[in-house]
Amino acid sequence: MAPQIPIPEKQWAQVADKVGGPVQYRQIAVPKPGADEVLVNIKYSGVCHTDLHAMKGDWPLDVKMPLVGGHEGAGVVVARGQLVTDVEIGDHVGIKWINGSCLSCDFCESANEPLCQKAILSGYTVDGTFQQYCIGKAAHVTPIPKNVPLDQIAPILCAGVTVYKALKESKAAPGQAVAIVGAGGGLGSLAQQYAKAMGLQIIAVDAGNEKRELCMKMGAKIRGRSQAATSSRCQSRRSNPRRSHHDFYGNV
Known part of the structure; x- marks a missing residue:
């Protein structure tokens, strides 16, 4: 028999009542799992x-x-529906952007659940993780x-998943080079860590001394300081061209 964890009837949450907000911190009912x-x-x-973007x-x-x-929610399972057998009470789990999908369409069966026409989106089409339950x-x-x-897990559930998927889709093999644009930002710095763990050479492209130092510390082989410098460095790598290019600038 699964252990029982006390669950309150009310919880605190950040709620937007209408498009454009405002967002209010108030009590709402704790939902029950299907x-x-x-x-x-x-x-x-x-x-x-x-x-x-969702709130606006x-x-x-x-x-x-x-x-x-x-x-981007990380927490502990406290209740489960009657059909759930592979997740236990007390398990630590994460809730991501894709809250659910049909699991049977071509996209779902090819690990492209975000393209599922029946995808359920956390914090967009269903309530998300700015609540206690x-x-x-x-x-x-x-x-x-x-x-x-x-x-440490919470941001990985969005930024980490995003960059890991991009690197995985590139099919870059250990020893090959990947170019990461915006390498000194949130997504880019995570991409560098994943790329390093995958045995890839990193071509880091970003602007500013602070980001350059971060990229150097993370083991990047080439660092773009300006358009001219980046172009020159990339030209010098033509004998060992990059396997893929990943753009993690949010406003490009």
Whole structure:
């Protein structure tokens, strides 16, 4: 029999009642998981610029209102639906942007769930992780080892997933080079860490001495300081061309 964890009827959450806000910190009801869902006690949640776009209604896809934003939540499973068998009470899990999908279309079956026409989006089409207790589809929550600090995991559930997917799709092999544009930013610095762990050579492209120093510390082989410098350095690598190019500038 699964252990029972006390669950309150009310919780605190950040709620936008209408498109454009404002966002209010107030009490709302704790949701109950459906048959294929789990209820997660959120311990930490990252904040993404997408959360602002959702609240402001910047995108053509209709956004749920009232809305609890957030899609970078790490926490502990406290309840599960009757059909859930592979997630246990007490498990540490993450809730990501893709809260759920159909699991049976061509996109889902080829590991492209974000393109699923029935995808459910955390903090956009369903309430997200800016609350103490959040619902997630059991098939889509990410297992987290219990010896890994949850505060370090939260941003990985968006930025980390984004850059890892890009590097994986590039099919770059150990020893090959990848160019990372915006290498000194949030996404870019994570991309450098993943690339290094995958045995890839890093061509870091960014501006400013502070970011250059960060890229050097992370082991980048080439650092772009200006358009001219970057062009010159890339020309010098033509004998060992890059396998892929990854742009992590958010405003390009």
